[in-house]
Amino acid sequence: MDKPNQLPEILSLSVSAQSRLFTIEQVELKFSNGVERQYERMRSGGHGAVMVVPLLDEKTMLLIREYACGTHTYELGFVKGLIDPGETPEQAANRELQEEIGYGASKFTKLKSLAMAPTYFGSTMHIFIAEELYEQRLEGDEPEPLEVVQWPLAGIDNLMVQQDFNDARCVAALLMAQTRLAI
Amino acid sequence: MDKPNQLPEILSLSVSAQSRLFTIEQVELKFSNGVERQYERMRSGGHGAVMVVPLLDEKTMLLIREYACGTHTYELGFVKGLIDPGETPEQAANRELQEEIGYGASKFTKLKSLAMAPTYFGSTMHIFIAEELYEQRLEGDEPEPLEVVQWPLAGIDNLMVQQDFNDARCVAALLMAQTRLAI
Numbered sequence: 001m002d003k004p005n006q007l008p009e010i011l012s013l014s015v016s017a018q019s020r021l022f023t024i025e026q027v028e029l030k031f032s033n034g035v036e037r038q039y040e041r042m043r044s045g046g047h048g049a050v051m052v053v054p055l056l057d058e059k060t061m062l063l064i065r066e067y068a069c070g071t072h073t074y075e076l077g078f079v080k081g082l083i084d085p086g087e088t089p090e091q092a093a094n095r096e097l098q099e100e101i102g103y104g105a106s107k108f109t110k111l112k113s114l115a116m117a118p119t120y121f122g123s124t125m126h127i128f129i130a131e132e133l134y135e136q137r138l139e140g141d142e143p144e145p146l147e148v149v150q151w152p153l154a155g156i157d158n159l160m161v162q163q164d165f166n167d168a169r170c171v172a173a174l175l176m177a178q179t180r181l182a183i
Numbered sequence: 184m185d186k187p188n189q190l191p192e193i194l195s196l197s198v199s200a201q202s203r204l205f206t207i208e209q210v211e212l213k214f215s216n217g218v219e220r221q222y223e224r225m226r227s228g229g230h231g232a233v234m235v236v237p238l239l240d241e242k243t244m245l246l247i248r249e250y251a252c253g254t255h256t257y258e259l260g261f262v263k264g265l266i267d268p269g270e271t272p273e274q275a276a277n278r279e280l281q282e283e284i285g286y287g288a289s290k291f292t293k294l295k296s297l298a299m300a301p302t303y304f305g306s307t308m309h310i311f312i313a314e315e316l317y318e319q320r321l322e323g324d325e326p327e328p329l330e331v332v333q334w335p336l337a338g339i340d341n342l343m344v345q346q347d348f349n350d351a352r353c354v355a356a357l358l359m360a361q362t363r364l365a366i
Contacts, residue, residue, distance in 0.1 A: 003328070004196065004240040005248065005250070005257040007250070007255065007257070008250060008326075009258075010255070016202040016203065017202035017205065017207070018199055018200055019207045019209070020200040020209075020223055021197065021204075021223045022207050022223065022225075024200070024202045024205050024207075025206075026202070026203075027252055028329035029252070029326075030248070031326045031327045032327070033326075033327050034328060035324045035326040038207065039252040040202055040204045040217060040252075041252045041253045042205075042253065047335075065188065065191070067188070067214070067301050068243040068298075068301035069210055069212070069222040069223075069224045069302060069303070069335075070192070070224045070225065070227070070301045070302055070303045070304040070305045071296075071298060071301040071304075071305050072302065072305075073190075073301070074188040074190070075301050077245065092197045093325070103195055104318055110259070112343070112354070113257040113349065113352065114350070114351040114354060115251075115253075115254060115258070115349040115350050116299060116300055116348055116350075116351060117253065117254045117299055117350065117351075117352070118251035118254040118256070118258050118349065118350055119251050119252060119253055120251045120252070120253045121253040121254075122254050122255075125350075125351070139232070142190075143214045143216075143218040143220045144214045144215070144216050144218060145362065147188070160359075162293070166296065166297055166307075167298050167299075167300065167301055168297040168298065168299060168300075168308070168355045169300070169351040169355075171295070171297060171355040171358075172351045172352075172354040172355040172361070174357065175354075175355065175358035175359065175361075175362070176343075176354070176358065178358075179358070
């Protein structure tokens with residue numbers, strides 16, 4: 001399992017479609033065995049994103065229920081957001097907490113950095129546990145107040161079967177937190 | 184936590200950019216509090232996707248190392264692929280196994296269906312454990328043979344810290360399999 005793979009050569013790179021938020025690139029590749037392929041991917045801009053599992057106390061985590069446009073449903077999940085220019089991931093995590101649930105945190109523990117779907121996207125999301133919360137609210141850009149949901153750490157199995165708890169990144173964050181906290 | 188949310192009204196829906204693989208939609212929304220917003224999302228086509236955690240025996244799972252264009256890296260992860268028209272998720276899982284690692288499986292256990300990033304995408308990925316493997320190969324459309332990696336189930340902690348094991352869906356699948364198999 002230690003054989004190094006030789007990356008394919010990028011023969012050309014061009015923008016094949018562009019909208020307000022998204023830029024789609026066409027990539028012409030030549031693999032090390034000589035095979036050539038045309039792929040498409042989303043251009044990754046920005047500074048990455050964060051997701052936070054906040055612990056209100058030793059027995060309770062905080063989730064939000066938020067409208068998701070991709071699925072046109074309300075989804076249960078963790079606080080998340082993009083890192084602004086000049087912010088560290090921890091600073092972004094603390095800002096998003098204050099904007100989305102009205103708490104800051106004094107202690108952040110990094111769990112892992114995750115890719116969303118590396119076949120098509122280059123973006124990275126840093127996952128944190130936040131502890132030692134304090135009440136502090138920052139104005140966010142949400143179109144409506146987010147519903148904050150207290151969930152018992154003892155009820156992780158129940159959370160996993162909720163019909164509106166679906167985001168792969170939230171499932172990964174939850175189960176990594178469970179491992180880390182030895183629940 | 185049982186308050187039903189009233190979905191925003193979709194005022195209009197239009198295609199804002201389109202490439203060979205991707206269609207980006209612009210969505211005009213009116214939230215139940217009267218706030219209007221313009222969002223963008225990827226149109227979800229197709230029949231969803233599958234990801235499979237295959238167990239070679241009671242102590243060993245199989246991963247693949249595959250080129251990921253979005254990150255331009257080789258990534259360690261599980262067998263995955265799109266569901267073809269007319270296939271059940273289990274049939275797609277069995278076909279992808281045969282194409283990517285040269286095994287079929289007699290037993291599939293569904294773990295959960297995951298969304299990728301429901302803010303922007305509507306697609307669903309069904310996650311399975313595959314057991315009772317048998318050697319059988321189908322021709323896939325990969326540009327180069329995939330590297331198949333045997334990983335001990337006792338080494339999940341080690342897998343989690345590998346620098347090329349990053350996909351949120353793979354992390355979720357691994358930790359759900361760990362819970363299900365009571366490792």
